[in-house]
Amino acid sequence: MFRQASTPDLARQTVTVTAIVLAMVVGLLTLYVGSSAVFILFASFILAAIFDGCSKLFQWIGIPRPVALLMSYLAIFALVATPVALGGVALVQQWNELFAAVEQQFGRALEALRDSGLPVGGGSDGDTLSQLLPDPSGVFSSASQAVFSVLGGFGNIFVMLFLAIFISWQPGLYRRGLVSLVPKDKRARFDDVLRKSAHSLRLWLAGVGISMVIVFVVSWIGLWAIGMPYAFLLALQAGFLAFIPTIGPFAAGVIIVLAAWSEGMEMALWALGVYLLIQGVESNVAEPIAQRFTSSIAPALMVGAQLLFGVLFGLLGLILVVPMLAVAQTLVSELYVKDVLGLSLIHISEPTRLRR
Secondary structure, eight states: OOOOOOHHHHHHHHHHHHHHHHHHHHHHHHHHHTHHHHHHHHHHHHHHHHHHHHHHHHHHTTOOHHHHHHHHHHHHHHHHHHHHHHHHHHHHHHHHHHHHHHHHHHHHHHHHHHHTTOOOSSOSSTTOHHHHSOOHHHHHTTHHHHHHSSSOHHHHHHHHHHHHHHHHHOHHHHHHHHHTTSOHHHHHHHHHHHHHHHHHHHHHHHHHHHHHHHHHHHHHHHHHHTTOTTHHHHHHHHHHHTTSTTHHHHHHHHHHHHHHHTTOHHHHHHHHHHHHHHHHHIIIIIHHHHHTTSBOOOHHHHHHHHHHHHHHHOHHHHHHHHHHHHHHHHHIIIIIIITTSOOOOHHHHSBHHHHO
8 A cells, every 4th residue: 555645745845846846947047048147157166176176186295275276276377378478379370270271171071062962051942951950150159148248258257267266265155155045954965965066076077187188189199190280279179179078079070170181182081080099099098087087977968968058058058068967967966866856866976986
């Protein structure tokens, strides 16, 4: 026989579920209406996590946390500023030349497809390939709004930088402020969940950072070995695009092959071989190493979220959706699945190295 739930228990469960649904609806509406501010704030959290992670490396060798944080600020600033100071003008010039070459080869590729009989653009009927495929402008047109709509481009960068510094310097202050908003009997649990969410974000960044470095090094060596022009810039963009799982590596490969095509078909084939080598190293070396640190996100969920956020929020949504998903997965697992349903999602939400 089934035990019938008492009226107070049923009412409490109904209120809990209703509150969770309403909170999700309000959160989604807030995200959609104030997407620019939300993404800037979350980017600040990511930057703060990077600062905190770098400081832990210094603390590991016995340096006090305040000094370690200052050293992490200076190290990351030097990492960004040094290439700009040494060859900023040349890098910008080379990047413009590389972009022009890729754009030209993209036009050539479309023209070749059109000449072969494929209905790629320019057709009068509605069954052209360009109409069947998603419009890239739908994904990227709102990027400028997402990044620059609050205070302007440089203003947003400074806002993210200062927010990241403040958050990383006193994370406990802001965490206690959030914890104080919940009932007293739930504060210890909520504080634990916030710590786990921050830990999940740091683990995800560590794994992705390792993957980005491996992709950059392998790309640079491979492209330099075949005599590819702009090898450093192409490797750099491949490393940065590795931050975007699934979609980023494919986009990096397309850029590499198109840039090589400007040097001839033979160079394009060599570049395609390098790209396949990069994918092999990433799949068999970088990803297994990264998965020792990161939480496991279902591939279909990841790609679906990337497509949805790319269409709704543009380029910035496409870039930030996966770390947001990693944090949201921890929150849902801890606050709803474990606390409300009384279940466990260890095989989904817990980091791989913790399951062993």
